[in-house]
Amino acid sequence: MPADNPTTATPSEIDAELARLHAERAKAEATVETLTKRHTRWLRESAADLATALEPRIEQARQRASDCEAAMQPLDEEFDHRGGWTRAWLVLNTGGHVHRSMLCRTCFESTKFAWLTQLSGHDEAEVVDLAGKAACTECYPSAPVEVRNRPSRIKTPEQLARDEQKAERAKAKAAKAITAPGGLPLRTTHSGVITTEFSARREYCELLSYARYLAKRNVAHNREAIAEHHEDASLILTALAAKHDRTEDDLREELAPKVEARWKREHSNWG
Ligand SMILES: [Zn+2]
Known part of the structure; x- marks a missing residue:
């Protein structure tokens, strides 16, 4: 609160x-x-x-x-x-009904309820609409027949909290994930399938740095491999650009110092 x-x-x-x-x-x-x-x-x-x-x-x-x-x-x-407000309770058993009061005469002293606090102060029409066939006929006598025939969409506050946590986790996972534009797996020739943004960035630097090494060794001899490494790096760049709605040039510029650092740290020292 x-x-x-x-x-x-x-x-x-x-x-x-x-x-x-x-x-x-x-x-x-x-x-x-x-x-x-x-x-x-x-x-x-x-x-x-x-x-x-x-x-x-x-x-x-x-x-x-x-x-x-x-x-x-x-x-x-x-x-x-405030002169009170609407409240709703769900009886906690299979097929349990939604009531406007725990004092409803269809319930007992021993009945276990979940208090649907997310619906407090909401229109009763909305409560009934969500409850569908779970709406107590005693508590909500005016619920239209077509609503009463619908399955219940009522959730307890605990279920709602779990749903929210699940959505948060999915969101966090999606934030870390990467695919080719359009949602297909990001497949590369030399780095395999790349699933996270972290590895996409790392592989991009690795591919370009290694291509530079191949060129240093022998351009003519390694022509095909160099082209493949550039092609892979380009696929990754396209995926990153699509994910963040940025231009490839923009990202290439951002990653250039990292590619250079990789080169200095790793492949430039190779014989
Ligand atoms: Zn009732």
Whole structure:
């Protein structure tokens, strides 16, 4: 939530924070319960020193639960202050329905829900449209029949976060990757298939430096090999230019010092 200021936060931001606090409080309360039971058992078994050692941990968990409670208060107040907003919950079982309230009479005390905080404050029509056949008929009685026949596209905040991470990873991978223009593999004669931009740049320098070495040795004898190395380097340049939407001349100029460095470091010393 932006800078701990509920008054400027969106309903989704406030509810996501509330959901986090609810989960943290539940965890702390479970800890209190488990440790308190253990405490009682140890007292009964005359292990008073062990029981005493547990007390700070119980107190800590109790404090955490009450901190969560306190942090929720201004968020609940903001909800009331704005006159409330739409909220949606998904029942967590196969074919679980989307509800506008956990108090829906088709649900039970034991029903497990995922709070769809990304939909907080959104139009109910939008919620129903996403939920399709998963929309609870009790909660959304006005949902049109054609919408009810559609499969659900609802995702939990956890699924959305995973999707986002996956997309980020794909993006990072794509940023590092290289292909020939049009997406075909970048195939070269002397450097094989090049898949990353890093190796494309390295191979470009290697090919041109080596071609220079071949020329130094014997131009006439190596004519064909020199041409092949230049051809490979040119394929790489074309791929780099297409990827970055730059001109080949521009890239050639950028890479020239690296080719020169490669030559000085490596092939110029060869006999
Ligand atoms: Zn319902």
